[in-house]
Every structure is written in structure tokens, then in C-alpha cells.
Amino acid sequence: MSRLVNESRGAYAFIERNVHLIKRYWGWELVWFFYSLVNSLAVTYIGAGMERISGQPMDTEYLIMYLLVGTLIWTYLSMIFYSISEMIAWERWEGTIEYTFMAPVSRPTQLVGTTLFAIGYGVFRTLLTLLIVAAFFRLDLSQANLGGAVLLLFAGSVSFVGLGILAAVLPLLYPERGAQMTNAAAALLLLVSGVYYPIAILPVWLQWIARGSPATYVIEGMRACLLHRAPTGSLLSTVFPLIGAGCGVILVGLFVFQRVERYAKKTGRLKRSG
Amino acid sequence: MLPSALELERVRKVFSRKQRSLARRVSHTSGRKDVVALESLNLTVDRREIFGVLGPNGSGKSTLIRLVSTLLLPDSGTIRVFGHDIEKEEFAVKRLINRVSVDAAFFKKFSPLENLTYAARLYGMPMSEARGKMREILLRLGLKEETFTEPMERMSRGMQQKVAVARGFLTSPSLLLLDEPTTGLDPYSKRDVQAFVREVRESHDATVVLTTHDMDEAERLCDRIAILDKGKVIALDTAEGLKNLVPKQDGNAPTLEDVFIALTGGRMEDKELEVAE
Incomplete structure (x- = not known):
């Protein structure tokens, strides 16, 4: 029981610390939020402008919603990914890694x-x-199954936690370049996961990679949910595999992390700051 | 019989360092060079002892502290803290120790209270207990109440180091590892920290391992002192016992500094290049 209490105090330490970090670096947070917001708007405006770009009549509202779902879900999933993958990078930047x-x-x-x-x-x-x-x-959510969307978002979170842990290994292994490597991993996920386009337009070999990305299923499911009112029951065939695969990746991530932590302790890599 | 506070048996630690391309070309060697930080080290620290470790830069002092802190793993040999093996019983060891290092590492934009709160939660302390203790220790170390909520980055090096000391003591560790805790402090602050170390040993039954370059500090605080050179203990005794190892200098009794220089033999520049600890 006391172990559980201690561990929950420990978990809360990281929540509170991250809240303080957001407060103290609010200027940076504002800049990143502005960047991400403008990015979402710019992408969504592509949908709004497609009729004029192509000179063909199109269902512009559908295009806007299609792109908006992609950009918003990517904003959320990438937040999960970066928050977890940067848990080591933050310690490196602040110099507190040894203490933690x-x-x-x-x-x-x-x-x-x-x-x-x-x-x-x-x-x-x-x-x-x-x-x-x-x-x-003008956002039309009349066709949305919001309950199903929340369920998918939860399943997507689980799947991205594991990926975040695997990416967190990089700053542990490579004190100077690790954080940049996580950006490259996120960029690859963005390319293949059908955030702004159906994955069917990708070359076959990229489609294979896309099928390995949990974001592909989350975004496909979200579009079905929010644009076509897919019933929650039909989403379960996506939700359960996502949660199952996510739990599997979390376990693999923890195993890899522990092995790499041991390697870092053997080679003295905890000390150097990035 | 109760186990000792700290036992090291034949502990060896080697770092493999990448050589810069010029050094590699000049020496005609492969890209890596092995640097022996600790060589078959045996050491026992008794309970409630303040144990000093002296040594030139690169002698292995910080490696020793990092090994006991579970931040490094030995290549061979065993390390036990109050009988717990640091590899097999890592968690038990972590609960018994804390460390103050020469570079006070904090979340720079956080205040002392925020940093100490983070530490208290990591160590599972109830906040009702931690809040009072934080203030008590910070005041005892001479920090003014109005600085408690200031960002650490606005504080002087000395004040930051005092907060680091407070963080080390906050969790009431049974074994406190002090890695050059007073380096860079003014004489008043040094005295504050040294008095506090003694006080804590008396009041909390704590064992302290202290590495330092300050011979006076070692002599003033430590029950026994080990001199480390090239990863080996070359002398171990009380300050008085160490002084007996060296003949009188111009008819005067040798100081601890004389002993240190005589035993380590003025090769400090070489060592500074040798290992980046």
C-alpha cells in the first residue's frame, strides 16, 4: 500500500512539474500554439480553395472537414508523442536527468x-x-458520432504512448542529437498516416509503412465518425486492435527503455547534457 | 552484526572514449580509448561516519559517487549500501541515499520551493511533512524567506548550491553523498554548509561520503579520509594518521595539503587531460 502511495506521489510530481514548465516557458508555448494554429488554418484553407484551384465544382465543406479532422487529430496525437518522447530531452536541457x-x-x-x-x-x-x-x-458536425470519436481518441492515445516511449530512448542514447531524431520520427508518421490525404495515393511501399502507423487507423476512424456518422459498434474493430497494439508497443517500449537505461548507466551517458 | 553503510569490493569502472580525429591520426590508434576511472577499488564506510575522499581531478572521485548513486554501473565488483546491492536492490538503495553534486542541477525557472516540492514528491514524502521541513532547512542554511519563491536562475551560485544541499537533506537520507558541495561558495556559506553536515550527522544518524578539493574542509569534517589517485586508494586514515605518512617539512608538521601533494606527486595537469569525469 505504501509503495502505491509513494508511486502515485511520484507520478504526480511529473504532472506538477510539467504544469510548472508550461507556466514558466509560457512564451514558447504561445509561439508553438500560434504556429500549430496557423498551420491548421493554412491546411484547412487549402480545402476551402480547392474549387478555385481546380476550376471544378466540389463539395468544399466536406473537404474542409476532411482536412480539419486530419490536422486536429494530428495536433493531438503529436502532442502525446512529443510530451512523452521529450520526457528525457527536458531533463537533458535542464540538467536534472541525474537527479530524476x-x-x-x-x-x-x-x-x-x-x-x-x-x-x-x-x-x-x-x-x-x-x-x-x-x-x-462553418463546421458542420451534424453527421458526427461524438461518443465514438472520444473512444477512438482514447485508443489513439494508448497507441501513441508506446511510440513516445520508444522515441524517448533516442535522447537517452544520443545526448546531443536525440531530440532532433524524435522530430524525424514524427515527420515520418505525418507523411504516411493519411493526415491530409488518403494513404491510397502513396506509393505501395509507403502504404505498407502507413499500415504500421496507429495514426492511420485513428484518423481513418475519426473521419468515418465525424463525417459519416459511423456507429460506435463499427468502430470497435479499429478500437480494440489499436488498444491491443498500443499496450503491446508500451510493453516493448518499456522493455527497450529499461535496456537502454542500463546501457546508458554502463557507458556513463546519463551525465552529458544535450 | 549490522552491515556497514557502504562497502565496495574490487570495483572497476572503465570508460571508452571516442578519440578526436587528429589525436587518432597522431597516435595511429583505433577510434576509441579506454580510460580506467576506478581500478579494483575496496572501501568500507562505517555507519555515522563522515568519510572524506580526496584526489586530483580525474582520480575517480565523481565516478565513485555516481556508482554509489546508481547512476553508473560497475564493470566488475560489488557495491553495497547498508547491505543492499546497488544492482540487485537498486530501489532499496535509492530510498537510502541522496546526493549533492558540484553542479547544482535544478529546473532553473522554478523557485527553490518548487524544486524542493518536486524532490519531495519523487521521494514519496507527504507534503504536509515536506513543506515545514523545506522552510526549516532553507532558513537553517541562511536563505532568506523572500528568496524561496524566486526563480533559481536569478540566484547566485552560492545560493543555488545551498538549495542543492537543502534538497539533499530534505529526504533524510541514511547515506548522503556530497560531491564537492562547497566548491565556489564564499567562506561564510562554506561554514554554514559544513556546520549543517555535522549537525545532521548528530541529529539523524546519517553517514556522509564527502569528496572535496578543500583540505581544511576534509580535516574539519571527516572522521577518515581516503586519497584516491588513478582510480586507486593510495592512502586511508584519519587526518592525523595521514600526516604521519609524510616527513616534517622544514621542521614543521606537514599539513594535509603537503600529504596530498607528496602522495599524488604533482601530476595534476596530466590527470586533468586524462579523464573528463
Whole structure:
């Protein structure tokens, strides 16, 4: 029981710490939020302009919603991914990695705290983006199955937690370049996951990679949910495999992380700051 | 019989360092060079002892502290903290130790109270207990109440180091590892920290391992002192016992500094190049 209490205090330490970091670096947060908002707007305006670009009549409202769902879900999933993958990078930047790794708190506990924060902050930022974007476009959610969307979002979060853990290994292994490597991993996911286009237009070999990305299923499911009112029952064939695969990736991620942590302790890589 | 606070048996630690291309060309060697940080080290620290470790830069002091802190793993040998093996019982060891390092590493934009709160939660302390203790220790170390909520980045190096010391003591560790805790502090702050170390040993039954370059500090605080050179213990005794190892200098009793220089033999520049600890 006391172990559980200690671990929950440890998990809360990471939530509280991340909230403080957001408050203290609010200027940067504002810049990144502005960048992400403008990006969402710019992408959605492509949909609004397609009729004029092609000179053909099109269902512009559908295009806008199609792109908006992609950009918003990507905003959310990438927040989860970055929050978790940067849990080591932050410690490197601040120089606190040794102190945190010396503390009697397990890595899964650190992960639970970081994930809870990431989900909360991700939902907050995505909703804020949606509210602002709604002022620019007429959004028709009359065909939306919002309950199903929430379920898919949860399943997507689980799948991205595992990917985030795997990416968090990079700053542990490569103190100087690790954080940049996580950006490259996120960029690849963005390319193949059908965020702005159906994956069917990709070359076959990229489609194979796309099928391995959980974001592909989350975004496809979300579009079915929000644009075509897909019933929740029909989503379960996506939700359960996503959660199952997500749990599998989390376990693999934790195993890999523990092995790499041991390697870092053998080779003295915890000390150097990026 | 109760186990000792700290036992090291034949501990060896080697780092493999990448050589820069010029050095590689000049020496005609492969890209990596092995640097022995600790060589078959044996050491026992008794309970409630303040144990000093002296040594030139690159002698293995910080490696020793990092190994005991579970931040490094030994290549061979065993390390036990109050009988717990640092590899097999890592969690048990982590609960018993804390460390103050020479570079006070904090979240720079956080205040001392925020940093200490983070530490208290990591160590599973109830906040009702931690809040009072934080203030008590910070005040005892001479920090003013109005600085408690200021960002750490606005504080002087000395004040930051005092917060680091407070963080080390906050969790009431049974074994406290102090890695050059007073380096860069003014004489008043040094005295504050040194008095606090002694006080904590008396009041909390804590064992302290202290690495330092300050001979006076070692002599003032430590029950026994080990001199480390090239990863080996070359002398181990009380300060007085160490002084007996060296003949009188111009008829005067040798100081600890004389002992240190005589035993380590003025090769400090070479060592500074040798290992980046």
C-alpha cells in the first residue's frame, strides 16, 4: 500500500512539474500554439480553395472537414508523442536527468505521470484550436458520432504512448542529437498516416509503412465518425486492435527503455547534457 | 552484526572514449580509448561516519559517487549500501541515499520551493511533512524567506548550491553523498554548509561520503579520509594518521595539503587531460 502511495506521489510530481514548465516557458508555448494554429488554418484553407484551384465544382465543406479532422487529430496525437518522447530531452536541457534517475521512482511511474499530463494538455490545446478554427469556417458536425470519436481518441492515445516511449530512448542514447531524431520520427508518421490525404495515393511501399502507423487507423476512424456518422459498434474493430497494439508497443517500449537505461548507466551517458 | 553503510569490493569502472580525429591520426590508434576511472577499488564506510575522499581531478572521485548513486554501473565488483546491492536492490538503495553534486542541477525557472516540492514528491514524502521541513532547512542554511519563491536562475551560485544541499537533506537520507558541495561558495556559506553536515550527522544518524578539493574542509569534517589517485586508494586514515605518512617539512608538521601533494606527486595537469569525469 505504501509503495502505491509513494508511486502515485511520484507520478504526480511529473504532472506538477510539467504544469510548472508550461507556466514558466509560457512564451514558447504561445509561439508553438500560434504556429500549430496557423498551420491548421493554412491546411484547412487549402480545402476551402480547392474549387478555385481546380476550376471544378466540389463539395468544399466536406473537404474542409476532411482536412480539419486530419490536422486536429494530428495536433493531438503529436502532442502525446512529443510530451512523452521529450520526457528525457527536458531533463537533458535542464540538467536534472541525474537527479530524476537517482530518485526512488520507477520509470513506469514517470511514464504514467507524463502520459496523464500529455493527455490533459493535448485535449486542452486541441479543443482551443478547434474553438478558434470554428470562428474561421462553418463546421458542420451534424453527421458526427461524438461518443465514438472520444473512444477512438482514447485508443489513439494508448497507441501513441508506446511510440513516445520508444522515441524517448533516442535522447537517452544520443545526448546531443536525440531530440532532433524524435522530430524525424514524427515527420515520418505525418507523411504516411493519411493526415491530409488518403494513404491510397502513396506509393505501395509507403502504404505498407502507413499500415504500421496507429495514426492511420485513428484518423481513418475519426473521419468515418465525424463525417459519416459511423456507429460506435463499427468502430470497435479499429478500437480494440489499436488498444491491443498500443499496450503491446508500451510493453516493448518499456522493455527497450529499461535496456537502454542500463546501457546508458554502463557507458556513463546519463551525465552529458544535450 | 549490522552491515556497514557502504562497502565496495574490487570495483572497476572503465570508460571508452571516442578519440578526436587528429589525436587518432597522431597516435595511429583505433577510434576509441579506454580510460580506467576506478581500478579494483575496496572501501568500507562505517555507519555515522563522515568519510572524506580526496584526489586530483580525474582520480575517480565523481565516478565513485555516481556508482554509489546508481547512476553508473560497475564493470566488475560489488557495491553495497547498508547491505543492499546497488544492482540487485537498486530501489532499496535509492530510498537510502541522496546526493549533492558540484553542479547544482535544478529546473532553473522554478523557485527553490518548487524544486524542493518536486524532490519531495519523487521521494514519496507527504507534503504536509515536506513543506515545514523545506522552510526549516532553507532558513537553517541562511536563505532568506523572500528568496524561496524566486526563480533559481536569478540566484547566485552560492545560493543555488545551498538549495542543492537543502534538497539533499530534505529526504533524510541514511547515506548522503556530497560531491564537492562547497566548491565556489564564499567562506561564510562554506561554514554554514559544513556546520549543517555535522549537525545532521548528530541529529539523524546519517553517514556522509564527502569528496572535496578543500583540505581544511576534509580535516574539519571527516572522521577518515581516503586519497584516491588513478582510480586507486593510495592512502586511508584519519587526518592525523595521514600526516604521519609524510616527513616534517622544514621542521614543521606537514599539513594535509603537503600529504596530498607528496602522495599524488604533482601530476595534476596530466590527470586533468586524462579523464573528463
